[in-house]
Amino acid sequence: TVDNAWTCVTCKHENCTYQTNSISPELNYLLTLCRGPAPIHYYLSALKDGNIEQKARVQIALPSDQRHRSSAHSLPVLLKVYGIANLFIYAGPNTQLVNDEFVIGFEEYLVSARNYAVVKIDGRGSAGRGWKYRSAIYGVLGTVEVYDQIEAIKAVLKKHPILDTSRLSIFGWSYGGLVAVKAPEVAPEGFFKCAVSVAPVANFLYY
Known part of the structure; x- marks a missing residue:
């Protein structure tokens, strides 16, 4: 969240509507595996406060x-x-x-x-x-x-x-x-x- 407003962490990723995600043990990074519609690729996102909308x-x-x-x-x-x-x-x-x-x-x-x-x-x-x-x-x-x-x-x-x-x-x-x-x-x-x-x-x- 930013200023108590929900923020979508993965919505900005292009060609990534079919995806799986994993979070680092410290809750400070999110690894997104984009499995489609484009060929497989990854995004690594930094999480400022460790909070992710579920x-x-x-x-x-x-x-x-x-x-x-x-x-x-x-x-x-x-x-x-x-x-x-x-x-x-x-x-x-x-x-x-x-x-x-x-x-x-x-x-x-x-x-x-x-x-x-x-x-x-x-x-x-x-x-x-x-x-x-x-x-x-x-x-x-x-x-x-x-x-x-x-x-x-x-x-x-x-x-x-x-x-x-x-x-x-x-x-x-x-x-x-x-x-x-x-x-x-x-x-x-x-x-x-x-x-x-x-x-x-x-x-x-x-x-």
């Missing part, structure tokens, strides 16, 4: 040369639940896929080299939006988070005509594997053309 989100990645194409249904879609995916999903308790972290992985390869659109959705139960949003799946695992994936991807497909609804796939790992199995069961028949489930939760006694 809807589903959707992320879609499109090939750079396809962003403004007017032709409809030209891109296959991968919905990510977790791990590698078209709809990339995890959807498990207290997890988050939609963020500004700078990552180079398989989904980035699909977008940049294979002309895929990759979609990530943080529905109810995900982290980063408060306790009420995170606790929505308490006692009802495998229900509302599955519905949110389906309804959100429907909205994405409607908003982006370039996406090919006949080539929609879903991939999930671990808890995402469970959602990748359940989503095609809940969605209209034939909605997902392919579902890949890796190491899904088979018994919640061991989850």
Whole structure:
């Protein structure tokens, strides 16, 4: 604080909306690890008095040369639940896929080299939006988070005509594997053309 007014120590850092921070033992320095949207970099801030202030989100990645194409249904879609995916999903308790972290992985390869659109959705139960949003799946695992994936991807497909609804796939790992199995069961028949489930939760006694 400065003159009893709250001051944001990390807000001035550019291209650093996805970050982690650590404080020196003497509470006089703050090390900020900026993990996105720019490549990873660090900031070291001096703390004068040692005091520091303590809807589903959707992320879609499109090939750079396809962003403004007017032709409809030209891109296959991968919905990510977790791990590698078209709809990339995890959807498990207290997890988050939609963020500004700078990552180079398989989904980035699909977008940049294979002309895929990759979609990530943080529905109810995900982290980063408060306790009420995170606790929505308490006692009802495998229900509302599955519905949110389906309804959100429907909205994405409607908003982006370039996406090919006949080539929609879903991939999930671990808890995402469970959602990748359940989503095609809940969605209209034939909605997902392919579902890949890796190491899904088979018994919640061991989850």
